[in-house]
Amino acid sequence: MPLTPDAQAEIDAARATPRPTLRAVSEGMEAHLYTAHPVLDHGFVRVIDYMGDDAAIVQAARVSYGAGTRKARDDAGLIRYLMRHWHSTPFEMCEVKFHVKLPVFVARQWIRHRTANVNEYSARYSILDREFYIPAPENLAAQSTVNNQGRGETLSGPEAARVLEILKADAARSYDHYEAMLSQDGQQGLARELARMNLPANIYTQWYWKTDLHNLFHFLRLRADAHAQYEIRVYAELMCRLVADWVPAAYSAFEDYRMGGVSLSAKGVEVLRRRLAGEIVTQETSGMSKGEWREFEEVFG
Amino acid sequence: MPLTPDAQAEIDAARATPRPTLRAVSEGMEAHLYTAHPVLDHGFVRVIDYMGDDAAIVQAARVSYGAGTRKARDDAGLIRYLMRHWHSTPFEMCEVKFHVKLPVFVARQWIRHRTANVNEYSARYSILDREFYIPAPENLAAQSTVNNQGRGETLSGPEAARVLEILKADAARSYDHYEAMLSQDGQQGLARELARMNLPANIYTQWYWKTDLHNLFHFLRLRADAHAQYEIRVYAELMCRLVADWVPAAYSAFEDYRMGGVSLSAKGVEVLRRRLAGEIVTQETSGMSKGEWREFEEVFG
Amino acid sequence: MPLTPDAQAEIDAARATPRPTLRAVSEGMEAHLYTAHPVLDHGFVRVIDYMGDDAAIVQAARVSYGAGTRKARDDAGLIRYLMRHWHSTPFEMCEVKFHVKLPVFVARQWIRHRTANVNEYSARYSILDREFYIPAPENLAAQSTVNNQGRGETLSGPEAARVLEILKADAARSYDHYEAMLSQDGQQGLARELARMNLPANIYTQWYWKTDLHNLFHFLRLRADAHAQYEIRVYAELMCRLVADWVPAAYSAFEDYRMGGVSLSAKGVEVLRRRLAGEIVTQETSGMSKGEWREFEEVFG
Amino acid sequence: MPLTPDAQAEIDAARATPRPTLRAVSEGMEAHLYTAHPVLDHGFVRVIDYMGDDAAIVQAARVSYGAGTRKARDDAGLIRYLMRHWHSTPFEMCEVKFHVKLPVFVARQWIRHRTANVNEYSARYSILDREFYIPAPENLAAQSTVNNQGRGETLSGPEAARVLEILKADAARSYDHYEAMLSQDGQQGLARELARMNLPANIYTQWYWKTDLHNLFHFLRLRADAHAQYEIRVYAELMCRLVADWVPAAYSAFEDYRMGGVSLSAKGVEVLRRRLAGEIVTQETSGMSKGEWREFEEVFG
Structure with missing residues (x-):
């Protein structure tokens, strides 16, 4: 809510x-x-x-x-x-x-x-x-195996359950301690600008x-x-x-x-022109690196 | 209008x-x-x-x-x-x-x-x-004699008249020529992006x-x-x-x-404190340069 | 120099x-x-x-x-x-x-x-x-007939000569008058911040x-x-x-x-895919406006 | 280190x-x-x-x-x-x-x-x-009692010890869990972009x-x-x-x-002028609010 x-x-x-x-x-x-x-x-x-x-x-x-x-x-x-x-x-x-x-x-x-x-x-x-x-279980994803900066498959049920348990328990405990440090009940009470450092992201x-x-x-x-x-x-x-x-x-x-648009490099334009003229172009003859070629093929097949 | x-x-x-x-x-x-x-x-x-x-x-x-x-x-x-x-x-x-x-x-x-x-x-x-x-005559001012970046007294009547005459005539002539260069009447007509360079500021x-x-x-x-x-x-x-x-x-x-506010330097704060304590402070004893002192005195006398 | x-x-x-x-x-x-x-x-x-x-x-x-x-x-x-x-x-x-x-x-x-x-x-x-x-004669171009914001052919010799004459004479006269207004010889001399308004772009x-x-x-x-x-x-x-x-x-x-790169719209990507698959695509069947199609054809023929 | x-x-x-x-x-x-x-x-x-x-x-x-x-x-x-x-x-x-x-x-x-x-x-x-x-004990301060956005006195020894204990234990546990969630040892391993959410500020x-x-x-x-x-x-x-x-x-x-400088308001300039002229000015006669007057007096006594 x-x-x-x-x-x-x-x-x-x-x-x-x-x-x-x-x-x-x-x-x-x-x-x-x-x-x-x-x-x-x-x-x-x-x-x-x-x-x-x-x-x-x-x-x-x-x-x-x-x-x-x-x-x-x-x-x-x-x-x-x-x-x-x-x-x-x-x-x-x-x-x-x-x-x-x-x-x-x-x-x-x-x-x-x-x-x-x-x-x-x-x-x-x-x-x-x-x-x-706290992520929904279907959004708990494993680290991608092909992309350092991304996620892959959804975690299996037991692993997802362990992760959710950790996230919930750590959040609850951090917040309990945040309140405990702030409390002025029988103690001075830590400054808010300091207590916040205990809270997770x-x-x-x-x-x-x-x-x-x-x-x-x-x-x-x-x-x-x-x-x-x-x-x-x-x-x-x-x-x-x-x-x-x-x-x-x-x-x-x-x-x-x-x-929905795509940015083509000069090399990409050239490859398309050659293909439109009937030529078969491969990564090797494209002048592109493997990564560029993979991204190019994702768009144009 | x-x-x-x-x-x-x-x-x-x-x-x-x-x-x-x-x-x-x-x-x-x-x-x-x-x-x-x-x-x-x-x-x-x-x-x-x-x-x-x-x-x-x-x-x-x-x-x-x-x-x-x-x-x-x-x-x-x-x-x-x-x-x-x-x-x-x-x-x-x-x-x-x-x-x-x-x-x-x-x-x-x-x-x-x-x-x-x-x-x-x-x-x-x-x-x-x-x-x-075209400035109103009362806004035609001479170069300041104390400030490189400013204006001083209003120009005398005859000088103001000469200036106005120049500004009006040059503006009119520049614009006439702008139009003449743009004209496609009996000629190709200069590009607008070029013709504009003749116009005054x-x-x-x-x-x-x-x-x-x-x-x-x-x-x-x-x-x-x-x-x-x-x-x-x-x-x-x-x-x-x-x-x-x-x-x-x-x-x-x-x-x-x-x-209506004023930014005081550390030196300015110190001078005010000394004056409030009854001391007579001069530019020489203020630690300020002549220029700073003049600006300070404009505010606090 | x-x-x-x-x-x-x-x-x-x-x-x-x-x-x-x-x-x-x-x-x-x-x-x-x-x-x-x-x-x-x-x-x-x-x-x-x-x-x-x-x-x-x-x-x-x-x-x-x-x-x-x-x-x-x-x-x-x-x-x-x-x-x-x-x-x-x-x-x-x-x-x-x-x-x-x-x-x-x-x-x-x-x-x-x-x-x-x-x-x-x-x-x-x-x-x-x-x-x-003052532009070189070969850079004196006529207004483009197809593009409001551009230039077309080089001006003919006589028209170019007239334009250069105007630009040179107006610049010289404006600067003479700038100096005359600034001068403090026998007059007060107009403020620099005002005199500059007579100078062309x-x-x-x-x-x-x-x-x-x-x-x-x-x-x-x-x-x-x-x-x-x-x-x-x-x-x-x-x-x-x-x-x-x-x-x-x-x-x-x-x-x-x-x-050397090109930005393709979603429509442009789609047209290329269809053409790579052997389809003949025209402006009418492309979903593009006439202007977009013209720009697209400039790149891909 | x-x-x-x-x-x-x-x-x-x-x-x-x-x-x-x-x-x-x-x-x-x-x-x-x-x-x-x-x-x-x-x-x-x-x-x-x-x-x-x-x-x-x-x-x-x-x-x-x-x-x-x-x-x-x-x-x-x-x-x-x-x-x-x-x-x-x-x-x-x-x-x-x-x-x-x-x-x-x-x-x-x-x-x-x-x-x-x-x-x-x-x-x-x-x-x-x-x-x-983890703050040094002398930097563990209580919430200010006069300023919502600041800190006051240093925490007493026992309270400081409790706070340090919390901060250290929660940091260690959060990081242990971060590593446990990332681990690919016998499990898929949570994506790094997700696991980081458990780490404190x-x-x-x-x-x-x-x-x-x-x-x-x-x-x-x-x-x-x-x-x-x-x-x-x-x-x-x-x-x-x-x-x-x-x-x-x-x-x-x-x-x-x-x-080291100070920004004076128009009211502050006026008060200083009156005081330099020998007048006794109080908050009530200054035109300033209590807060402004307190800040003004901190500088000029």
Whole structure:
């Protein structure tokens, strides 16, 4: 249950009282505002605010390129053109602010995206809640045997059970000790900024995270990718659905050109040209390394 | 006249149709939306969109510092506390997007503030309008005799007249030649990306400029300062008034701690302590250079 | 002649006195240090300093990925892997600082790359030199008839002659008037921060520009591209040669994966798969717009 | 012991072989290169590379302000002027790269400084070492009773002993379980990206961290401040000493204007003026809140 009854009541109140504005409004995003979409066992993503819509992207592009663009293309076509040619600045004209609850080890990956604004719950100032990410059994995976940075098959039942037992017991004990160290009952009580060091990386934290649409797309391309760690990917996949409702034309272009797109090297272009001309090309005659060739074949067979 | 009748009609239409939103709304900023506030002879500033209000700053701070802050301080007090202690991230949670029309030499200063999103009118793609900044006679100032980077007294009438004559004639001639080079009447017509190189730095350009409140305050502190060049200062001063209507509590804290505040060096602190203890301190006994002492005396006499 | 004899003497002195260092040294870049490489008629690029080399990229990657990477791949192979998989942070570990002299209209494009550090010559503080970019006749091109943002054929001789005459005369007159307004001979003399507004965009400015290798590659990919404006492309092309001497393995990977690479959309991937399977695909059956199809056919015929 | 014998041998080899360079060299920084300066119980800071010195700051400033500055001021005076007037761009022309080993909860604070380049050891890819920060008894402090975000008195001996016992036992048990989950001995072995979630925030990580001098000063001002958490402050204090050896003039200006300086509000300036004029000012007549007045009196009595 990600939200307390109090928090839910506050959300319900906020959702009950629309106010008039002259700003750009996205109906699709209004429907999501404040609602906590659950992710993992205790996490969530809530849209707190947004700026702009598909039309705002077009409007910004037309400041740059002048009125002539108006006749030449409809809005969706212009947005596709901008995405295809890496004209990123019009997409930067939209902004979004999320409230996210997430495990610390996910937060540590997420924060590496630097072009964003963040206010995180401070464990120097406040006491963290007793909430830990414990994977569902089907998400307990073995180390990949082919990829140092990935996971392979699901763990067998008995091994999975042992792992879950460890994760639960260690989390519970760490939190008990956190509370014991903080306690001022018959003792001074350790400073919060020190006691937190005992907590494992699957404890939940939360933050407000604000970014522009261009940088959000960059985040989503990396984190909704099949190679991303499952625990951050589920956040990214949910955010993809929110963005699709917010700016449908931009999201559709993003899907075609980024999520579903492929970057070909000069060597890859050359191999395709030779194959289209009827030549049989092998790894040996491709000029590619074995790794490159394997990745190339995954796409083009 | 900064706007064409068509542009004005478009603004009037946008202002006539409020729509419901669940987002934070600032009444003070709604009143400014889309309106072109004139600056200099042909420039303007228009608010295109905004995200957040004073309450959004407080809300973000409380994510960081927890519910305990709720009781301790009212909102304005918390905002003052955040500003005083350089807690900048809650201010980053507000965002604003302006449409600005400005001379190129002002744009060149402005763009040095890198933490912002920009879509500028492209003179590679489109043809610039015949609009140049010609200073009002009272703003034609001589080079400062004490400050290499500043202006001194207003020019005498005859000299001012000569300068205005030059600026007007050169702008007109440059633009005539720009058009002549572009013309495809009986000739091929020079590429727009080349023809623009003949235009002087007082021609007007325009852009969408989007930034967060923290970075906007940094911009305003430098550019609304008395030492900033007059032609950018008038933009900053107008934006100060817009921000004061948008986030009154945050702007008030900004005025007290930043615009009206002073940075003292360790030496300056020491001199004040000695003077408060009754000692007469001179530049020679202060440990400061002549320049530092002069700046110190401007504040404390 | 881009440099004065004094400046050249200073460079010669600096180049005459190597000093010992324990830092990473790139022999290829040492050979370029301080030398002014001419660009356009009065511009130049000089390498002022650099940090890191190919080995520094590898070293940073191995901090992230641990010692296991050491056996698996040689350095050039690891660099290719990093580039192919968009692991940008190891490339950010190299830094370079250039001194560039360039026309103002080029500087205005260049500065849009925000992730860099810049110190530009200040025309508020100092007086600009009488140096203007006047294109060589073969670079005087007509507006493109197919691309709003580009140039087409070279202007005919008589039209080119008229254009050159305009550019030269207007530059000379603007600069004469700049000097006349600044003059304190028998008059007060206009402030430098105001007088500069009369100067056209082909006047030369200069700056120190410092960036990391990842952001430099992004700049080079856009600005050394065939669609970039010629006047900035020649700077980017020169810088490509300098970078190739500085970090040969990284530059080679950049050439293969970025400069010579192609971004395929999901639709483009699908079309290629169908064509490899023997199907004849036309624009109508491709799902692409006419523009996309044209760009696709330029690569794959 | 922060470094293995192998790592130490590698450092010794690198330090034994100076090479000639034409770049700016800082003798003070050369003496520190690669050496691991110990911090906390298992951490360290090593300088891996640097770009520029005091003269490079001056050189960049003179690009901006022209040759006129050369006569007016000596280098140290110009650097003080730049620092006093917040001319930050010349300081951005110096860059430094550190290798830092630090507890994860310190890394989480540190990473909030976004204008830096980072390569962190990846616990998705590699296995973390069994090294945990266990505070020295004199650094085990109680929660502050006056400041929600700080620590107060040192814990009493018996309470400190209980806390140390908890921290050590939980760290050891967590790491034992981390290894047990990873083990492929008789079981599949949990993926590294999952097993890491069991590790507490006092485990050590390491990264390469690269930033420019302006942003480093900003980091040091906040993190070497008396209000910063002890465990990050000791890193910042060490880095202050390294910077003092690298760019002595810039560091001296930083100490006077930033570390030892004070930001006065408009109200604070007014109170000082009244007191200098002989008036007795109290909190009630100052216009300040109780908190502001307390902070003001801490400086001026």
